[in-house]
Amino acid sequence: MSIILGPNRYGKAETRLVRVVRDGAVHHLKDVNVSSSLSGDMEAVHLTGDNAAVLPTDTQKNTVYAFAGKHGVGQIEEFARLLAGHFVDTQPAIRHARVEIEEYFWDRIPVSGHSFVRAGGEVRTCVVHHDGDGRTTVVSGLRDLVLLNTTGSEFHGFAVDEYTTLQPTSDRVLATAVTARWRHASAPDSFGESYTEVRRCLLEAFAGTHSLSLQQTLYAMGKRVLDTCDGICEVRLEMPNKHHFAVDLSPFGLDNAGEVFHAADRPYGLIEGGVLREDAPDAGFAWE
Structure with missing residues (x-):
């Protein structure tokens, strides 16, 4: 009887993001919890430890923050679509991306x-x-x-x-x-x-x-x-x-003028x- 790899996925769970839009003296707040999960051609990493197809979970977290700085965070459905499309479109090994977002209202x-x-x-x-x-x-x-x-x-x-x-x-x-x-x-x-x-x-x-x-x-x-x-x-x-710690967006060529924060637990x-x-x-x- 042979043993094979079954369905699998991996990702970054609960990336806490607070986005502040500073409209003069009136500020607007978006508070979300983002979880991403990717699946695709991942046999090698499981069977031999070859990480060539693996986009690190830390990179997935960074992408959430960078996209918040670059695109803002409007409707959570649209932000999730943007992230999911990015992961699949830019990573040849990824066939499916699941992005879940919880929004906390203020x-x-x-x-x-x-x-x-x-x-x-x-x-x-x-x-x-x-x-x-x-x-x-x-x-x-x-x-x-x-x-x-x-x-x-x-x-x-x-x-x-x-x-x-x-x-x-x-x-x-x-x-x-x-x-x-x-x-x-x-x-x-x-x-x-x-x-x-x-x-x-x-x-x-x-x-x-x-x-x-x-x-x-x-x-x-x-x-x-x-x-x-x-x-x-x-x-x-x-x-x-x-x-709330300001996220360093400089590795992605972006400034963070007090707008993108990591909400520490x-x-x-x-x-x-x-x-x-x-x-x-x-x-x-x-x-x-």
Whole structure:
């Protein structure tokens, strides 16, 4: 009985791409996840290790970024067609290309031309503590509130040592996925309306703060809530720094004027902190 090679394919999975179109003060955002898979005359690489027909998966990733810089990213179907056609038309051994794209939607925060909130995925939360003395504490919150500023963020003047490689910047993409919890000193007339108001404060403070650090932005967001919502006595925030690194397009003869980014998954900076009124009543327990 003979043994033969069956159907096979290979590719680059989940190339994260963020494309910013800078139309003056108003920016437009395209956030996608691209996976490519190629198949064709691949017997030699499997049977003998001959890589002559193999277009490296790293090249497939680079092609996604280069095409974003060269052609932009419009409708994802058209971008996928462009990529798939390129792989088949330029590689003699490739007979079939599969390109899958997921698109993540963002809504513009109305007070800014460059601030966005991820549409969908946000989770509303609450924890209620009640003790035998009849004391009830309500902690409202949310998680997975994904926010992004395409400009208006800096990071410089930080401590350095022999292991520091990070370069100072006066203009960067600032993105985070907010987990926020806020403790009520008194019950509002409507928890629903209170939630909407706190969320609005968080969004507006994020969009309206020219950030020199994510810590500064965190404090500004918590302070805005307390300044606006009298019945809330404490806000605790967890804000991972979702790093966006500009992709070097020079190997492809292209410039990248702050338009094509790699959205890094991990590792990430994690910024945590609380903002509270000086006279905030003691919760009496760890309320998180």
